[in-house]
Amino acid sequence: MRVEFLGGVRTVTGSATLLEKGSLKWLVDCGMFQGGEELEKRNWKIQPYQAQNLAFLLLTHAHIDHSGLIPRLVKEGFRGKIICTQATLDLCEVMLQDSGRIQEMEAEWQNRKGKRAGRGEAIPLYTAKDAEKSLRCFEPVSYDEIVPLAEGLKVRFRDAGHILGSAIIEIWVEEEGQERKLIFSGDLGNSHQPIVRDPSIVEEGEVLWLESTYGNRLHKSKEETVQELLKIVQEAIAHQAKVVIPAFAVERTQDIIYTLGQFIRRGALPPIPVYIDSPLAISATEIFKKNSDCFDRETQEILAGGDNPLDIPGIMFTRTTEESKAINEDSRPGVIVSASGMCDAGRIKHHLKHHLWREASHIVIIGYQAEGTVGRRIVDGAKTVRLFGEEIAVKAHIHTLGGFSAHADQKGLLDWVSHLRNPRLEIFVNHGEEKISVELSQLIRERFHFKTTVPEWREKRILFSEVEKGIPEREVEEELLPEEPLSVLLNRLDRTYKRLRRKLKREKKKGEDVSHPGWWRQLEEAQQKLEALEKEME
Numbered sequence: 001m002r003v004e005f006l007g008g009v010r011t012v013t014g015s016a017t018l019l020e021k022g023s024l025k026w027l028v029d030c031g032m033f034q035g036g037e038e039l040e041k042r043n044w045k046i047q048p049y050q051a052q053n054l055a056f057l058l059l060t061h062a063h064i065d066h067s068g069l070i071p072r073l074v075k076e077g078f079r080g081k082i083i084c085t086q087a088t089l090d091l092c093e094v095m096l097q098d099s100g101r102i103q104e105m106e107a108e109w110q111n112r113k114g115k116r117a118g119r120g121e122a123i124p125l126y127t128a129k130d131a132e133k134s135l136r137c138f139e140p141v142s143y144d145e146i147v148p149l150a151e152g153l154k155v156r157f158r159d160a161g162h163i164l165g166s167a168i169i170e171i172w173v174e175e176e177g178q179e180r181k182l183i184f185s186g187d188l189g190n191s192h193q194p195i196v197r198d199p200s201i202v203e204e205g206e207v208l209w210l211e212s213t214y215g216n217r218l219h220k221s222k223e224e225t226v227q228e229l230l231k232i233v234q235e236a237i238a239h240q241a242k243v244v245i246p247a248f249a250v251e252r253t254q255d256i257i258y259t260l261g262q263f264i265r266r267g268a269l270p271p272i273p274v275y276i277d278s279p280l281a282i283s284a285t286e287i288f289k290k291n292s293d294c295f296d297r298e299t300q301e302i303l304a305g306g307d308n309p310l311d312i313p314g315i316m317f318t319r320t321t322e323e324s325k326a327i328n329e330d331s332r333p334g335v336i337v338s339a340s341g342m343c344d345a346g347r348i349k350h351h352l353k354h355h356l357w358r359e360a361s362h363i364v365i366i367g368y369q370a371e372g373t374v375g376r377r378i379v380d381g382a383k384t385v386r387l388f389g390e391e392i393a394v395k396a397h398i399h400t401l402g403g404f405s406a407h408a409d410q411k412g413l414l415d416w417v418s419h420l421r422n423p424r425l426e427i428f429v430n431h432g433e434e435k436i437s438v439e440l441s442q443l444i445r446e447r448f449h450f451k452t453t454v455p456e457w458r459e460k461r462i463l464f465s466e467v468e469k470g471i472p473e474r475e476v477e478e479e480l481l482p483e484e485p486l487s488v489l490l491n492r493l494d495r496t497y498k499r500l501r502r503k504l505k506r507e508k509k510k511g512e513d514v515s516h517p518g519w520w521r522q523l524e525e526a527q528q529k530l531e532a533l534e535k536e537m538e
């Protein structure tokens with residue numbers, strides 16, 4: 001069988017692998033590239049994904065770096081099935097539409113800027129409506145159930161313990177009468193994370209795709225982190241101050257709700273106001289409550305005891321802008337959890353503007369802050385940061401807590417790999433910054449003597465039988481692709497033409513002479529060029 005590494009290699013975003021067995025083609029993950037213009041250009045060039053020829057998309061989990069190009073894939077003709085867990089489907093429903101809205105806003109912004117610079121019209125990668133349409137392709141499966149998908153192809157989703165609904169995917173493929181097994185680790189969770197279970201152990205397999213986000217790092221222990229958070233909130237209460245926590249809407253926000261709830265249930269904290277100020281986080285929290293069968297034992301026990309682990313006394317979910325603004329009028333000590341997690345967008349910016357300059361306030365950073373973000377500047381000790389065009393002094397207490405990570409650290413990854421028994425196992429190390437993937441790859445080779453590779457973007461491989469027949473094992477795709485798919489260009493052409501017609505109509509109404517000889521000539525040239533192209537296509 002053949003594979004092609006389409007994303008999430010030598011970078012953490014854009015996860016996607018194309019697999020082919022005879023004429024049967026399918027993808028594992030279809031993530032969006034994020035982090036800089038150069039990388040994000042790839043989001044527009046997904047012809048190699050072969051949208052129209054795919055029978056399936058196997059989706060490990062709902063994070064946008066794994067699911068974010070699904071609406072685009074459907075727009076380009078994907079008509080297969082998207083297989084994932086029910087919780088992943090539920091989360092995708094809100095996250096993909098949210099992502100569509102962001103794409104629309106982004107295009108709008110580009111257009112405002114572009115008009116001034118005289119550039120052509122920008123169109124969104126996909127819209128909220130496209131995202132909604134793509135939901136029809138989803139088909140949920142249960143954890144641990146072997147599901148036959150096609151002749152000689154079956155899959156099983158195992159709990160990856162990363163976010164709600166996240167999965168490790170096992171794939172069995174029949175090749176010339178022999179059953180072969182592939183494993184996709186997806187994103188592997190940190191053990192002892194709140195709410196979700198620990199990652200499932202896998203022992204058998206021949207080829208493994210292994211994530212390496214934190215392949216070179218060790219997290220602080222969970223217990224230490226939880227105690228640190230408790231101390232911070234206690235201190236804020238003692239000084240009648242607020243704790244502001246920028247958090248990703250999915251999983252991290254719910255982890256914080258759970259942890260604060262535990263403090264209050266156990267009496268370590270009095271019932272204080274806790275504001276969850278992010279519409280996406282609120283929708284995600286509802287989905288968590290609906291999928292309580294995915295919770296770990298500890299969380300199940302809280303449920304069985306009659307408490308809701310995601311509902312704490314004093315919690316306030318603020319959906320509307322008015323409700324959000326009213327938070328500033330509450331002078332009681334309390335906690336505000338808001339998105340985005342890297343302080344670059346969303347309501348968190350308002351809360352930072354309100355609290356960064358107050359000496360008594362506490363800002364608690366719990367997630368990864370990418371280079372260039374406001375969050376990163378705060379963590380790096382900036383004296384002021386710019387928010388809404390204003391320089392805001394940083395006087396509040398700034399804390400960074402590492403133990404809330406939703407990814408296994410180096411030790412976690414090595415422990416998970418140690419359960420694999422096949423001495424001939426081959427591992428593709430992916431989903432990590434290049435340097436980190438290479439480091440983890442070497443470490444695994446030294447420690448377990450497995451064959452490891454850090455694949456290149458668009459590298460193609462032949463697995464199993466054909467290798468034995470002497471067909472070259474590795475070939476890197478060289479062909480250059482056009483900058484944008486044809487459909488984008490055609491859309492743009494349509495819009496330009498319509499604008500032109502409207503303009504001419506307006507001029508005519510004003511009584512202007514529209515038979516300008518220069519215009520006439522230019523339009524005739526365009527007409528001839530299009531006709532020539534039409535002939536060429538015949």
Ligand SMILES: [Zn+2]
Nearest residue numbers: 061063162187
């Ligand atoms: Zn993830």
Ligand SMILES: [Zn+2]
Nearest residue numbers: 063065066187
């Ligand atoms: Zn990921």
